[in-house]
Amino acid sequence: MMLASITALALCAPAAAQDPELPAATPVVKTDTGSVQGLEQGGIDAFLGVRYAAPPLGDLRFQPPEKPAAWEGVADATGYGAPCMQLYSASGPTESEMTRRIQAIFPTSTEAKMDNEDCLFLNVWTSAADDGGKRPVMVWFHGGGYAYGSGNWPAYNGRNLAEKGDVVVVTVNHRLNAFGYLNLAEKFGEEFAASGNVGNLDLVRSLEWVRDNIAAFGGDPENVTIMGESGGGSKVSHLMAMPAADGLFDKAVIQSGPGVTSGKPAEAADYADKILDTAGVETLQGLRNMRSDEIVEAVRKATRAGSAMGRGPQFGPIADGTIVPRDPFLPAAPEQSREIPVxxxxxxxxMTLFMAAQPWFGRLTEDTLTAMTGAMGEQAVAAVAAYRARYPDYSPTHLAAIAMGxxxxxxxxxxxxxxxxxxxxxxxxxxxxxxxxxxxxxxxxxxxxxxxxxxxxxxxxxxxxxxxxxxxxxxxxxxxxxxxxxxxxxxxxxxxxxxxxxxxxxxxxxxxxxxxxxxxxxxxxxxxxxxxx
Structure with a gap:
């Protein structure tokens, strides 16, 4: 949201000095497209919902991100920007009391209630936005595969990390699922050559924003670490192999999400065709006229149950020979990242987080474990045997889960x-x-x-x-x-x-x-x- 002024926040500052429960306004920070102002979080300057790219709407749908238009006045950075349209399915984590508590810090179902195609926002936490410091920058790319999630989740709040390490923490929202990884190049031609990878190009654009603006927030653009877990780890892996990201970061952290290979363009194009056929879309104009919720619904109908567990088509970056030249770590690690500490x-x-939803969790017997792993193949049998030797106290349920991981x-x-x-x-x-x-x-x-x-x-x-x-x-x-x-x-x-x-x-x-x-x-x-x- 762009505001002509942020007077209300400024008026809060004197009161905050007297009442510590009321947040004070941050300094106004000037970026390369306009000024922003946020609120303090326990003495840390927090700038939330900062736009790093133009809204990917209209003619920019399925296109590489562009720099946002400049604005006058001061932009409101006191609240998170929208997450991308979500493909989270209720058939995932179990709706147990424990899961509902966990969703307080990974609020997948809540995100789906506020998602939007206009989602290219990031969040910044810094101990001092206006002191000219050169703090290490830690940029976080969220999990959720390439289907759901956002940098807004409470578990990703960067306030404590920024305070403890005197670092600048950045979390990023970007295009996901069909909006970020729908390969339309074969159906609609060269104009859509990048469509299967625009979600990752959003990440590149966010790092360009960091390069150009983070110094104004007290960060060092020459010392940037990218980090991610699960799907976020795969995103980091792919950025290490994307020419467009070369030189935009200095270190990489990959947590529970090694991205060794990429999707294949032909398979991604076939998946895109199935989605468009399901939606009854045959022309480019028809695609442009589709509402975002209609695209999400078409994806749901065209994707069979279980795909999220690797048993069917999935969204993600594709090795198109240009944006992602090849599989990131096969046949070798990317040359461009040889000087990047990992x-x-x-x-x-x-896998216990996912398997806890299954009716058999906690109820497997040795016989059912044997039948289950036998159906999965010799490798699964070997994994169970190896883990049984290492963890003799594990139940059949936990042996199954650890072997699946x-x-x-x-x-x-x-x-x-x-x-x-x-x-x-x-x-x-x-x-x-x-x-x-x-x-x-x-x-x-x-x-x-x-x-x-x-x-x-x-x-x-x-x-x-x-x-x-x-x-x-x-x-x-x-x-x-x-x-x-x-x-x-x-x-x-x-x-x-x-x-x-x-x-x-x-x-x-x-x-x-x-x-x-x-x-x-x-x-x-x-x-x-x-x-x-």
Missing amino acids: LIGYNKDE ARFVRGTYLLADQQAKTASAPVYVYRLTWETPIGGGMLRTPHTLDIPLMFDNAAESAALVGTGEDAQTMADMMSDAWIAFARTGTPSSALLPEWKAYTPASRNVMELDVEPQLVDDPEKDIRELPSEL
Whole structure:
């Protein structure tokens, strides 16, 4: 929202000085397209909903992002910008009491109530927007695959990280699902050559905004770390291989989301055709006339259940030979990122977060586990056997869940190996093994558990991490390490042993627990399973 002035906020400032419960206005910051002003969050300047690209509407739908038009006066940066249209399905996480609590920090269903095609906004947290400082910049790309999510989720709030590390934190919204990754090039020609990758080009545009403007917020444009979890980790992986992103960041963090390969243009074009056929759209004008909710509905009808778990067509960047020249880490790591230090890792029991929705969770017997893994193939059987030997106390349910997460393990080590083989910069690998106590410990170390810990948001994320002292110990440890990596390129903390780099010859992995330890190749048997798993 553009305001002629922000007088109301300015009038709040004297009152805030007397009543600490009332937020004070931030300084006015001038960007390359206009001025913005936000509100303080506990002494940290927060600028929310800052537009970094023009609204991708009308003729800009399915097109690369453009710089926003300049504005007069001061833009209101006191509230989040809209997330992209969401494809979150209620058939995902279970609607249990525990899940409803977790959704307070990952509010997927709430996002779907406020989504919009006009979604190219970012958020900035800084300890001092007007002091000319040169703080490390930590840019976060959200999870949710390429289907849903936003940088607005409470678990991603950058206030605590900005205060603790004296860093500048940025979170980003961008185009998702059909709006960011619908490959229309074959159907509608060269004008839509970029359509299958515009969601990732939005991320590039956000980094260009950081380069051009972050100094005005007290950040150092020469020291930018990009970070992401799950789908966000895949986004980081792809940015390492996109020529348009070359030179826009200095370090990369990939959490539970190694992006080793990309989608294939022909398959993406076929999926786009199915969506348009479902919608009854045959012409370009018909596509342009479609409402955004009609596009979402067409995607739902054209996509069979289970696709989100890798059993059908999915949205994501495609290796088109230009924007994404090839698979990011096959047959080798990207040459352009050889000087980029990488921090990469995964959580011990990734899939419990997803499997907890299944009616069999907590009820599997040895016989049903054998039948289930047998139907999945020899690799699944081998994974269960390996984990059974490592965790003899695991129930059949937890053996099934951890075995299903082997793809996170294998992808992490494959990417780390590929990068370490050719890079001049170091690679650091972690494995989060600390178990959350929520739900009686049923989730163990699930997908997303790392997020509130490295963001130092344990107290605010008790729904996921619990309320014990151990959660804050883990948050202290991990946020220290992430901040150190952003500052120097080496993750370190007084709470950690020396973190040595990972190489194919010496596979050092930091196991993150209340008593952390550096171990050698802790899941060698899983890492070496055939690629079909």
